[in-house]
Amino acid sequence: MARGADIGTEMPKALREAVQRLMETGGFEGTFTLARTPGGGVDYFLSTKEEGAPELLPLHPVMPNHAGRLLREMTLGGAMRGKVLVITRPCELRGFVEIVKRLQGCLDNLVFLSVVCGGVFPLSMVSAGWDGKRTEEYWAYPDGRPVQGLRPACQGCTEFIPYTADLVVAPSANGHWALTAGSEEGGRLIERAFPSAPAAEMDPKALEAMAVARKAGREEVLSHEADVKGLSDLVKVFGRCIGCHACSKACPICYCTLCTFESSRMEDRMEQSKGQLEVKGGIRAPAGTVLFHIGRMGHMAVSCVACGCCQDVCPVGIPVSLLFKKVGEAVQARFEYVPGRDVKEALPINTFQPMEFKEMGE
């Protein structure tokens, strides 16, 4: 990997300064990053010039929207005409790559800065008002000690290193942080932005420590609510689902204009419900709660990046992200597929190998 630049120890200040330097020297048309909203919240912005720009909060530990979803809405019609620096978390980048494979977005001219990710806090925490001190403590995560209050999906995330980012903010030796290059483009940008900064690279020890912590976290989060034992448990977990489908709307992969499960196809006519009513003595209204979630798995589990946005927006706190993570991991393992690893990798559902899965059908 190309040389990385030491950006110091003081996060997130160091990161902000690094981004500043990149924006000044990188020749970008704009920067896509989290920033402070007028009301003191946090959301994504496309910022083009310094004056009048909101306070940039790159990689602030929340995910108000999945960047992949926003980028998709933006680039659905075609590429951005000029280079834009996009600052997102690994799962956001992977989500976008997956949706680009579905031709719903375009990677051209987007330069990605990502991070060896420490995870993010639940959305509710933002709306409840943000405690600045939390951010300072948060950036200590490379020591592998679990950060309190992270979203479950993040606690159990083992894919915290970005695959296709041009620039990666990574923990470096003895508490320092490094801006490392993930591509030649990234290398050039670093050369230009930090000609004199001391060289630094990812600290394998830190990555190892994080990996250990995350594996443990994964076991932990998947062992409770997500550990469903068949239909009866599913009905319990999804029992409180109010059918708002917020999960699918926040999902970076769900891209349908009209979700099949919101179409008239899914609506039983009363004539047919009568039969069910006879057999069961009662039917839920609206029906099809479990079908929606399982059906959605069937549609996007191969590409689920376990970003956790679905759970973030669930008004009734169903562990959606954990269930989807569990199922997604199983499906992806079977196809030896890692969503978002490489945009050239075909979607498992759109390709096949004649000699594969011999056991099926015989």
Add this chain to the structure above:
Amino acid sequence: MSEAPRGATIQGEEGPRALVPLLARALEKGTSDAVLLPLRTPGQDSYAFVLVKDPRLLRQADPLPPVQTVTGGRALSSLTRHGGGGVRILAVMRPCEARGAIELSKLGQVDLKDVTLITMDCPGTVPLQRFARGDLRPSAVGFADQDIRPICQVCDLSCAAVGDLHLGWGEGLAPILIPMDERGAEALLAMGLRAESDTSEWRTTVSSRSQERRERREERLGQLRVASSGLDNLMVRLDSCINCHNCMRACPICYCRVCAFDIRRQERSANEVLDLAKARGSMRLPMDTLMFHLGRMNHMSLNCVSCGACEDACPAGVPIAQLFAMVSDRTQSAFKYRAGMDRQQRSPLITFLEKELEGEDGQRC
């Protein structure tokens, strides 16, 4: 009914639960095919509307749960959108939910032909998200409960008897079932009851509470109006909105299959966004948050029943129900319309009067 309606006082269980055995009776009698009401979900941690045919299921019934999950209007719509199929349903729900159902029937999304709406005095519900988090499990929400949702605290129609049959009970009153029309009277008979008791006590209690709530509503929504007047202030109110449109999805009135504002999200090209950002220095994404809310107000504020489902479903804590109440109170009164109160009155925008919308000074507004 010109003279004051009479009702049937119910012995036995107190409060809304008194309904359950009566519903069972109606089912066994066969005068109705099914009952639609909230049941405790298998996890025992929430409630869901279920169309019940087997009376045994009524054991899990809770006619008036402390929280609103899916609104009764949407539940009824999911069953009868394509026609009621001749199934005679007793539908038990809160006044605001019933009003939602009535609005939906005007919009062709609910078929009330064979439905008997049963409403009841509503003490309000607690915020869905707090309830779901489990840090709020009131055994029974009292009428004075401070934990009920802000929108409920300013609900002046919490006891609106919009159903065919209405259960009065609040403030220590003995539960009394009051038929509001023929259909309600039939249902009452089916339950083996007669409307003999006088209802004046209930009516006085209700009217005084409605009065009190009306004043509170005007006061609080007035404050909100001031606090959010003008673009900037409104922006601040909506600041935490992440534009997920979940308010729209939880709304019983928003019945479109694909929301126009969901499609529009994708109508701008990357370069247009870039140009807009350049013009302003920066551009918040997703865009059109304000546009969405204003557009939605335009689409449904005339039918808004202030059920608060939107606020319950909002993951970002926007006081959206109150904002909509604030607006819809105005738009509706402009047309002398109160959503869901009168089944005969047509939805304002599909009708008109020769002389209307005139200000006091006679000039058109």
Add this chain to the structure above:
Amino acid sequence: MSGNEEPRVLGFLCNWCAYAGADLAGVSRLQLPANFRVIRTMCSARTEPLFLFKALLGGMDGVLVAGCHPGDCHYQRGNYFTRRRLVMVQEILKALNMEHERVRLHWVSASECSLYQKVLTEFIEDLKGMERNAARDEVFL
């Protein structure tokens, strides 16, 4: 299954192989379980996963998808996609401990009527060993 109740099984058979095989089973007067219902699709690849989920949650005890052997697809490659889709469905069911045995894929050519009979009877035998699909009585689906 409880008592002597017969499992209810739904089959999606491709027109060119499995369905033809089923016809041949008839011509050869092979005896088959009566509780098996067939939907004829032109290609096994028409069987979208949603049908399988719907059938399971609708209370079917078993769902069989049968088509041409790999390499023999009348539409050249359809069954390879069918296979992948079935793999996915099963993985999802496994991950949720949802009795993935209820969904099966089998390759049956137009001439393999006895294989067809074998597949079917074995499937139904296995299903008899299982509980009746709980979804059939579940109110809160």
Add this chain to the structure above:
Amino acid sequence: MNARVGVYVCECGNNISDQVDIAALVPMLEGAPGVVKVMSHRLLCSKEGQEFLAEEVRKEGLTHLVVAACSPRQHLPTFMEVCKRGGLNPYLMQMANIREQCAWVTSDRHEATEKAARMIRAAIARVVRQAPLPEREVEANPDVIIIGGGLSGTVTASMLAGPERRVHVVDRNPTLAVALTSLEGVETHGGCEVEAVRGFFGNFEVELASKGSRQEVRVGAMVVCTGSRATTLQEMGYPGSEAPHVVVLPQDLEGLRPYLDALPSGQPKVMFVHCAGRERVGYCSGVCCLRSFKAMRWMVETAPNAQLSCLHQDICVPGRDGEREYQGILGIGARMTWGRLTALAQQGPQVTVSFRREDGSIGQDAADLVILVPATVPNHGARALIDIIGVEAGPAGFVEEAHPMLEPVSTSVKGIYVAGSASGPRDGRATSLLSLAAAAQIAAELRPGKTLRLEAQTSQVCEALCTGCRNCMTVCTYGAIEYDLVAQTCRVNETICRGCGNCVAACPSEAISVKGATYQQILQEIKEAVR
């Protein structure tokens, strides 16, 4: 208009009525939604039965028809014709297969009757949701373009060319065989290559380019006759193969003469080495052993005093005469050695041949002339052509047949056929057979003056729901789906689509569906079937 469904149950002689209680069945169907008439009949497929049915459709003014009888695989076309005669669109008819898949497989009469009722009700539920579909036809151009003027090209052309059908033969080679140029109705394009292909079966536009000039040819079908060739010494890549006394067995044996003339006097050793290049190409070409043996016999006559030997692996001599040829070679005393060629080396006047024996040990032998019998590979330029015309190719680069047994001369693209050794190593006989087959299939499918019947139950895209993700395009085998850049949605080319429905299952938005097999139709059929 309300549906008026007629349900007609065929007793099929006793085939159905023996096992299904017709008398009990009929009342079970009455009152099903939309059904106005239920009736049974002895034998609906009989001439009398067909007339009766057509008359019923007319008389009862039926909008939909359900025929409960045998397998649609047997009589669907029959009853579709009946519909037409009765003035009903044939796609408003559904068959319930209560013979093969009910009466004949269900021992219990009661169960069989119950099942038949369910099957028929399912058919009813589906048929009322069917839409009338037009019988679609397109004008077709009977002309054919043949790519490659070799044996297969010549045979195919000579069969097809005639007053009603013009045949174009393209070859990169400037001069084509007289056998072709002299044929009536054949237009040769020597020194040309296919640049581009547009259109579909019945109406292809083929762009030809030769040095400097371009031209467009309009045809209804194409035949790939690009043939095959021998692997070269370089491709075989055996060390030392450049040795002067090493030669690849040529097509025309006369090509060996100079080498024979150069042989030393006395009893020169000539060694035939089989399977030259087999490891590299990864398959047995299957035609070389015989070629080699024929060459050996020719050698016996032309160079009687030469000592013949043969380094071979498995001897592959299929067919009637193969074994005789083999025995013949053993007869002339050629020394047969089992071995895999590993290296060659010119040492003085002789070539040392190193090979690996079956047990892995290395053996050596020397000869004055080594004749390598080469593996067969696709012809030069075949790969490029395959990409241009968009047919499927196998790993070895040969054109893939649509189906090895059922459609040996069709390709993945409707209207593009393959003949001769373009689809794999062939001997002359097989080449001619396949060429004749291709010609016959074209003659049958593309008849001059006749239009082409198109699949009516094709896929269709709902623009409003399509997101343009092109999953459907990716999984479609036939390239029947196009992306509309303006609408940014997918579109189905209904002249190509065969209605398999693969695309439907690939679309998460349910934006694409097959006419006559829509989600609703299948779902409602299921619901009734499993009730």
